[in-house]
Amino acid sequence: MDETCVPTGIDIKATGFGHTLSLIGGKYKMIILYWLAENKVMRHNELKRSIGTISFKTLSLMLKELEANKLVIRKEYPQVPPRVEYSLSDRGLTLIPLLNMMCEWGEENRLQEATAAQL
Template identity: 80%
Template structure:
């Protein structure tokens, strides 16, 4: 058995687990990362349409946080009207295996498995 990710007596935020959660926590950050991985490059309105339930302001905040954390790249083109594109950074791409594992876990342990009586 491996060591616990958060040993007893250690504050969660002071661990690698806590740090990772701080970068991807929130309702939309992992969804934004997913869409950018699937589409390589997206503009603000494309992301908004893809997500559907996110407000303009919330998306703007999430994108700024992801950029500040080095997970996405914001590329601004000097033209009128302004054009801005977002893509995953190398650091952001490194989260994709984690998202894939979450997807696999959800498929193996999701609601249909519980309905079949599996636990």
């Protein structure tokens, strides 16, 4: 394990872990990133329908934060009615292997725990 990730006596926010979590932490950010990775480009309502359990306001807030952190690109088309599309930035794309690893780890451990609980 790399000791620089969690050095003694340093605020977690000043570490690689803390920085990563500040960008992708929360209930929906990883899910939004994953949907954008799967679909390349999505509109607000498409994301909302895909996620299902997220409110319009929460999705808007999460997208603004992801855009501010340069993980998501927002492209607005000047037409009536206005059309806005979201996609992953190059920086956002670099998170997808990490999200895949987290998903795989979670699935393996969730299944192991479920099997152990049945015994």
